[in-house]
Amino acid sequence: MFRIESKIDPRSPEFQQNRDEYLKLLKRFKEILSTIRKGGPEQAVAKHRERGKLLVRERIDLLIDRNTPFIELSALAAYGLYDDGFPSAGIVTGIGVIHGKEVMIVANDATVKGGTYVKESIKKHVRAQEIAMENRLPCVYLVDSGGVFLPEQANVFPDKYDFGRFFFNQARLSAQGIPQVAVVMGSCTAGGAYVPAMSDETIIVRNQGTIFIGGPPLVKAATGEEVTAEELGGAEVHTMISGVADHLAENDVHAIQICRNIFESIRRHEYQPLETSPIEEPFYNPEELYGILPVDLKKAVDSKEVIARMVDGSLFHEFKERYAPTITTGFARIMGYPVGILANNGVLFGETALKGAHFVELCTSRNIPILFLQNITGFIVGKQYERAGIARDGAKFVHAVANAKVPKFTVVFGGSFGAGNYAMAGRAYEPRFLFMYPNSKISVMGGEQAASVLITVKEDQLRAAGKSLSPEDREKMQQIILKKYEDEGSAYFSTARLWDDGIIDPVDTRKIIGLAIAISQNKKYDKTEYGVFRM
Ligand code: COA
Numbered sequence: 210m211f212r213i214e215s216k217i218d219p220r221s222p223e224f225q226q227n228r229d230e231y232l233k234l235l236k237r238f239k240e241i242l243s244t245i246r247k248g249g250p251e252q253a254v255a256k257h258r259e260r261g262k263l264l265v266r267e268r269i270d271l272l273i274d275r276n277t278p279f280i281e282l283s284a285l286a287a288y289g290l291y292d293d294g295f296p297s298a299g300i301v302t303g304i305g306v307i308h309g310k311e312v313m314i315v316a317n318d319a320t321v322k323g324g325t326y327v328k329e330s331i332k333k334h335v336r337a338q339e340i341a342m343e344n345r346l347p348c349v350y351l352v353d354s355g356g357v358f359l360p361e362q363a364n365v366f367p368d369k370y371d372f373g374r375f376f377f378n379q380a381r382l383s384a385q386g387i388p389q390v391a392v393v394m395g396s397c398t399a400g401g402a403y404v405p406a407m408s409d410e411t412i413i414v415r416n417q418g419t420i421f422i423g424g425p426p427l428v429k430a431a432t433g434e435e436v437t438a439e440e441l442g443g444a445e446v447h448t449m450i451s452g453v454a455d456h457l458a459e460n461d462v463h464a465i466q467i468c469r470n471i472f473e474s475i476r477r478h479e480y481q482p483l484e485t486s487p488i489e490e491p492f493y494n495p496e497e498l499y500g501i502l503p504v505d506l507k508k509a510v511d512s513k514e515v516i517a518r519m520v521d522g523s524l525f526h527e528f529k530e531r532y533a534p535t536i537t538t539g540f541a542r543i544m545g546y547p548v549g550i551l552a553n554n555g556v557l558f559g560e561t562a563l564k565g566a567h568f569v570e571l572c573t574s575r576n577i578p579i580l581f582l583q584n585i586t587g588f589i590v591g592k593q594y595e596r597a598g599i600a601r602d603g604a605k606f607v608h609a610v611a612n613a614k615v616p617k618f619t620v621v622f623g624g625s626f627g628a629g630n631y632a633m634a635g636r637a638y639e640p641r642f643l644f645m646y647p648n649s650k651i652s653v654m655g656g657e658q659a660a661s662v663l664i665t666v667k668e669d670q671l672r673a674a675g676k677s678l679s680p681e682d683r684e685k686m687q688q689i690i691l692k693k694y695e696d697e698g699s700a701y702f703s704t705a706r707l708w709d710d711g712i713i714d715p716v717d718t719r720k721i722i723g724l725a726i727a728i729s730q731n732k733k734y735d736k737t738e739y740g741v742f743r744m
Contacts, residue, residue, distance in 0.1 A: 210524035210541070213517035215493050219500060227508075228500035231648065235499070238647040238712060241701075245284060245296045249320030257320050262394065262417065263461045265301050265318040268351050271465045272314065273305035279314075280304045280724055282337065285712060287329040288705040295321055298329040302337040304346065304728060308472040311728050313341040316351035319395050324354035326372065328364040332707040335370050338378040340710075343641055345478055345732040347388040348379075349468060350404050352418075353395030372400050379407040388475050392464050393418035393444075393454060402442075406453055410471055412464045413444040413454035420453055481730045483578075485545040491719070492523035498715040503584070504648055506624045506655070512537045512552035512582060515622055519543065519719045520550075528568055533560040538568035540577070544723025549575075552582035556589050557629055559602035565632065566742075569609040573737035578616040578726050581634040584623025586655065588632075601743045606632040614737040616641045616729035618722055621649040621700075622715070636708055642725050643709045644718075645700040651708065656694030660687045 218224060248254055248264060257264065263271070273279055286298035299321035305314055315337050317324035326334070341348050357365050357372060365371050383389050391408035397420040405411040405420055413420070421442035428434050428441065440446070447454040458464035495518045503510050517523040520541035527539035535555035541548055549572035551565055572579045588594075588603050610617070610632060617640040625635065630651065634640045645651070653659070664686055668678050678686075696702060704712050713721055 210522075210526045212492055213513050213523050213525050215514055215517055215523075216511070217497065217501060217514055219497055224497075224500035227502075227504055230504040231499040231502060234504065234647045235714060238714070241288065242284060245288065248296055248318050249299075249322070253320040260417070261460060262319070262353075264320070265316050265351070265353075268394070268461060268465060269301060269303070269305060269314055269316055271462065272349065272351070272468060273307055273312075274309065277306040278720070278724065280721060282340075282710045283333050283704060283707055285701065285704045286333050286707055287327065288701055290329065290705055291327060295327055295329070297321070298327060298333050299324055300326070300330045300333050302333050304340075304724075307349070307469055308475075310472060310475065310477060311344075311346055311731060312472070313337050313346040313348045314351065315348060317354040317395070319353040322355075322358060324395065325356060325358035326354070326365055327358045327361045329705065329707060330358075331365050331371055331374075335374050335378065336707060336710070338375070338382065340641070341387060342378070342382055342385070343639075343732070344728050345385070345387055346728065347472070347475060348382065348390070350389075350391045350408065352391055352393050352397050352401065352404050354398070354401050355396050356399045356401040376400075376403045376407045379404070383407070383409055386478055388471075390468060390471055392458075392468050393420055394461055394464060395419075397421075397442075398424050410456075411454040412456040412458050412467050413447055414458045414460060414464050415444040417460075418444050418454075420447055477731065479731075479733050481576075481733045483546055483576075483726070483730060485547075486521070486542055488545045488723075489521040489524075489542075491518050491520060493517045495519065495716045495719065502646060502648055502715060503623045506584075506650060509555070510584060510623060512554045512584065515582060516541065516550055516552055519722075520548075521545065525550075528571070529564050533558065533564040536561045536565050538564060543580070543719050543726065546723060546726040547577050548722070548726065549577045549579045550582065551579065551633065553585040553623075553629070553633065556586050557603065557606075557632065558589050559594065559597055559599050562588075562599075562602040562606035562632065566605045566609040569606075569613050570739075573609075573613045573615050576615060576734055578618065578729060579613065579634070580722060581617065581619040581640065583619060583621040583625045583630070583633045583635075583649075585626060585629030585633055586624060587627030587629040603628060603632060605742050608740060608742055610634050610638050612737055612739050614735040616726065616734065618725050619643040620713075620718060620722070621645045621651060621709075623649060624655065625649065625651040626654050641729055642721075644711055644713045644721065645703060645709045646715050647700060647712055649700045650698040651700070651703050652694055652698035656691045656698065659694055660690040663690055 281303040287295040301316045389408040391405035391411045393413040419442045448457040537552045617634045619634045619640040
């Protein structure tokens with residue numbers, strides 16, 4: 210492979226200015242993250258500690274192998290929602306290593322409204338199980354939850370991907386031979402009782418864990434029976450009388466040790482071999498990304514400059530370099546793993562779509578994972594392009610991406626707008642992971658385009674009625690739409706709603722994608738079959 214020749218001058222004023230602006234965005238992101246990671250209100254944290262319990266992230270730290278990374282997913286779920294009363298949506302999910310095996314960890318944060326579930330907590334839990342299924346990852350549930358957040362029941366209880374999906378997924382995962390382990394470290398009420406009950410193996414902490422279908426107040430109301438939580442479903446009851454739990458732990462630390470012991474005897478099921486190389490750091494410093502990435506999305510970015518700061522040795526075997534340059538395609542290595550990269554370099558034309566589809570076919574036929582680097586305004590519009598069949602060419606690209614069975618990973622490094630989002634493996638195209646950068650934006654189109662479309666529609670309506678839009682009303686309408694798109698297009702808006710798996714620091718991309726490829730090896734890649742490509 211050849212080394213990418215960077216044309217960037219890190220000493221130029223333009224670079225320096227972009228870097229300064231970017232570092233401001235990054236500072237804000239890190240500040241939000243560190244506030245979120247404190248969990249619930251101070252009193253709730255103090256109460257939790259007084260009970261002798263560890264905080265959720267401390268539990269995870271103890272559970273995973275020492276000095277190994279934990280890829281936390283969607284840490285900013287529910288950010289800006291519910292008056293910011295649900296940091297991380299009250300649940301921490303992510304992938305860690307236990308006895309050398311990658312494991313999906315789903316852990317309630319009881320300091321956040323008793324670990325109860327709102328819509329975003331449910332999405333996060335279900336998404337974690339989906340990732341576990343796609344990558345054959347055993348699941349550990351650190352349970353400490355009051356179940357459904359009752360005022361929100363209509364948004365969390367009845368639908369296909371709501372609360373009930375947890376147990377459906379557990380049954381399906383278990384049936385596929387993917388281990389399900391629960392550690393009951395607090396409350397497991399009502400539907401939540403099924404998390405340990407549906408697990409292959411369950412641990413419960415003495416005087417701390419409880420499992421019951423209906424808690425003491427409900428029992429009293431229903432039957433008049435007066436019973437304490439411990440008598441109804443405590444650790445003694447479930448390890449000696451009901452058999453709902455299998456192991457008794459004295460405290461959090463003991464429970465985590467037992468959980469780790471379980472993983473000593475769990476074997477990896479199958480493995481996707483990939484030809485790896487020794488890891489080489491990029492020739493160009495990844496921190497230079499801060500001076501390159503678009504703070505203002507109107508700025509054109511040469512995607513090869515981004516690739517050069519992500520891949521091993523900044524080495525890249527570019528495919529069709531001279532053809533359709535608004536997409537960069539080629540092979541590289543990330544943390545020693547082979548990867549095919551598609552990166553936007555401008556708007557998508559018909560030939561860009563054909564080049565993209567061709568390259569995806571190369572990756573699937575060679576069983577090489579694909580990294581999509583999105584910075585896309587969409588497909589080109591206009592009479593000339595419609596007549597040339599842009600929709601047909603775009604459809605080929607979408608076909609190729611939708612059916613590609615090799616693992617896909619998507620990182621949005623700029624904008625993600627319109628059907629470009631689809632062709633470049635947006636959320637609906639099931640990339641194994643999708644990450645945003647703090648500067649990135651996602652919406653059906655840019656705010657200015659949306660304002661222009663809506664104003665044109667309004668003007669046409671008024672003209673038909675013999676009226677017109679005053680310049681003041683036009684300006685007002687434009688400002689309202691721009692503001693709406695600005696807010697709703699932000700990476701924070703997206704990540705709060707689980708449209709992605711989290712916002713990441715650009716410098717961490719190669720480590721995260723390297724780990725993601727390693728994780729994908731837990732399941733043999735399926736064979737890709739394509740449907741009808743319209744010619
Ligand atoms: N729905 C809505 N809010 C709930 C809730 C629920 N199911 N369970 C707890 N909360 C809220 C509490 O109102 C409190 O909110 P506040 O801080 O604004 O006052 C917060 O969560 C903490 O609850 P608290 O009871 O003070 O904490 P705790 O640690 O002593 O007990 C539970 C936690 C979960 C054991 C206990 O709250 C409980 O039993 N909740 C009811 C569980 C239940 O019956 N769920 C059925 C739904 S499927």
